[in-house]
Amino acid sequence: MAAGNDTSGPSPDQRLSIGEVAQRAGRRASSIRYYESIGVLPQPERIAGQRRYGPDVLRQLAVIDAAQRGGLSLEQIRDLFTASRTGTPVGDQLRALAERQLPELDALIARAETSRHWLRAASTCQCLTLDDCPLVAPDVPWHCS
Numbered sequence: 001m002a003a004g005n006d007t008s009g010p011s012p013d014q015r016l017s018i019g020e021v022a023q024r025a026g027r028r029a030s031s032i033r034y035y036e037s038i039g040v041l042p043q044p045e046r047i048a049g050q051r052r053y054g055p056d057v058l059r060q061l062a063v064i065d066a067a068q069r070g071g072l073s074l075e076q077i078r079d080l081f082t083a084s085r086t087g088t089p090v091g092d093q094l095r096a097l098a099e100r101q102l103p104e105l106d107a108l109i110a111r112a113e114t115s116r117h118w119l120r121a122a123s124t125c126q127c128l129t130l131d132d133c134p135l136v137a138p139d140v141p142w143h144c145s
Contacts, residue, residue, distance in 0.1 A: 015045065015052035025061040032061070040064065040078045042085075071101055 022029040035041040041060055044051045060081070067077045076097055083090050118135065127133035 015047065015054060016057070018051045018053070021053050021057055025058055027061060035064065038074060038078065040074050040081060071105060072097065
């Protein structure tokens with residue numbers, strides 16, 4: 001077969017070791033092995049017993065990072081990759097995930113804002129006892145003198 005006619009993927013010398021992938025992606029090799037074990041990443045080719053990856057794994061790891069920053073679980077990310085590998089458009093799936101998770105995120109943000117308000121009030125507290133502190137009294141607006 002003539003050079004350049006092989007369509008099976010990168011040549012062995014273009015494949016990356018797990019250490020090279022980890023270094024380029026800024027990840028630990030153990031996280032890459034974990035993603036493989038739970039099906040988020042496909043099992044790589046093995047050459048002489050060592051994992052060898054095509055350059056596309058770097059894009060897959062970047063997608064994982066972005067999706068995790070967006071709040072998706074590894075299971076949800078695995079499902080997105082599965083859909084993508086089978087040619088299923090992922091837009092509908094992403095929209096459904098967003099519609100389910102946005103209310104949960106909004107509630108989490110509201111709780112965090114409440115906590116911040118309480119902590120700001122607590123940072124100025126000069127009460128001598130908890131019995132005198134309005135911050136721990138039920139149904140009393142949060143402010144401390």
